[in-house]
Amino acid sequence: MSTIRTRFAPSPTGFLHLGGARTALFAWAFARHHGGKFILRIEDTDRERSTEQAIKAILDGMAWLGLDYDEGPHYQMQRLDRYKAVSDDMLARGLAYRCYMTPQELETLRAEQTRRGEKPRYDGRWRPENLQPGQTPPPGIAPVLRFKNPLQGSVAWDDQVKGRIEIANAELDDLVIMRRDGVPTYNFGVVVDDLDMSITHVIRGDDHVNNTPRQINMIRALGAEPPLYGHLPTVLGADGTKLSKRHGAVSVMQYADSGFLPEAMINFLARLGWGHGDDEIFSREQLVEWFDIKHVHPSPARFDADKLAWVNHEHLKRLSDEALGERLRPFLERAGLDVSRGPSPASVAALLRDRAATLAEMADAAHYFYAAPTDVIDVPNKFAKDMTDAVRAALPELLTVFESVDWTREAIGAAIKSVAAKHGLKPPQVMMGVRALVTGIPQTPAIDAVLALVGREHTIERIARGLAI
Secondary structure: OOOOEEEEOOOOOOOOOHHHHHHHHHHHHHHHHOOOEEEEEEOOOOOOOOOHHHHHHHHHHHHHHOOOOOEEEEEHHHOHHHHHHHHHHHHHOOOEEEEOOOHHHHHHHHHHHHHOOOOOOOOOOOOHHHOOOOOOOOOOOOOEEEEOOOOOOEEEEEEOOOEEEEEEHHHOOOOEEEOOOOOEOHHHHHHHHHHHOOOOEEEEEHHHHHHHHHHHHHHHHOOOOOOEEEEEOOEEOOOOOEOOOOOOOOOHHHHHHOOOOHHHHHHHHHOOOOOOOOOOOOOHHHHHHHOOHHHOOOOOEEOOHHHHHHHHHHHHHHOOHHHHHHHHHHHHHHOOOOHHHOOOHHHHHHHHOOOOOOHHHHHHHOHHHHOOOOOOOOHHHHOOOOOOHHHHHHHHHHHHHHOOOOOOHHHHHHHHHHHHHHOOOOHHHHHHHHHHHHHOOOOOOOHHHHHHHHOHHHHHHHHHHHHOO
16 A cells, blocks of 8 residues: 555634544544654635634644644645646646636526526536537636536545445536636645645545535546545534534634643544544554544534543543643643742642643642732631631641641641640541631642641741731
8 A cells, every 4th residue: 555645634714623623633643543644734725714823723733732744734825836737737638618607697597596496506608518609708707717527427435434425427517626816716726735745545524525526526537546535524512513612612722721631632532433442541642553544433423521621630640740740830820820939830730630620720729839928818708617716716726736747748637636636626627727728718638738738837827817817
């Protein structure tokens, strides 16, 4: 078999969303599995909608996911001379023809066809064999170029995901391949690019199924064999409707900003329609080892935000404390926390890893580790039920013990239990009071572990300031 060559060819008219990222992932994984090449191509011929910001969003998303490409990015707008050369050759060989039908005429034709209950389509009036006597190009009308689609027979392919698909040529009209301004249409640009780039496998969304027979006919007219096609099923929301922003169809970089790990996103996206036995959590390397496009399920996959959070949490737990701390550090800094004022991010991550599904959640839960000394907790209003008179009476003695006790989790826990017993309290009662004054939130990991990280000085200072209110 020749070298496998796949491509991801987004249109830069918006961000890289989950559906597009999954398409890129499957094309990338297929190429990597077979030791092939993965090409990035930016299909930017929609000049009204394509933007530099969208291109940057695509490139940033690919980089964050780690979907490295061997060639590209190629830009279609930099290849206009190539499309003109191919279309000129097709025109000379009778594979294409000039069409002078105006947009208004085409709109009128389609309206009439719709009114008659017919499929709206170009009627071939400028096809050479259909020209009427005296039919000449109207003055002042620049022509488009149309491909002479076969009139008889059918076009068929064995889709790598959906199986055998066959479309009658009678269902296809002569599509425009070059616009009046010399810019290729989507279907023509794709054909030229796929041939020039020696693409062997086209892996893309199933919204392109209707484009495939047109592209195959053009490729064969040019004397080449088409690549193998695999059309991926749609990703739906959890409610079975089309994925939208309310389901999570946002830029993958928003997930990066929310503290999801790229390796978790890769894992999650791969499971949208593909699987390897009962394996739920796996690495990028395992995906490459296992991936086979023929194992992609043809039915639509469903996006599940809770499942994504679970997958991310599982990947968080797989990281070492040091590695997780390095991932956490920028989120702490982004939250405005001075990391130099508290424990190492690695030690904080080790304590919070079981309680947070994302790095952003972890950073949000870590505020009290880096709180300024002047951050006084409004205990009377926030924690009245925990700060009873009996608890308040016990805390001054606990402060005295804290000044000399070994500052370890074990010693801190023992001190709290001892002071609680002396005052006829249960340890959790004292712990809740300490938690309120030191952290300002009702739920944290074990308070002795928290205090060990907060440090003796800050613990004593916060308790003392709280009691003074």
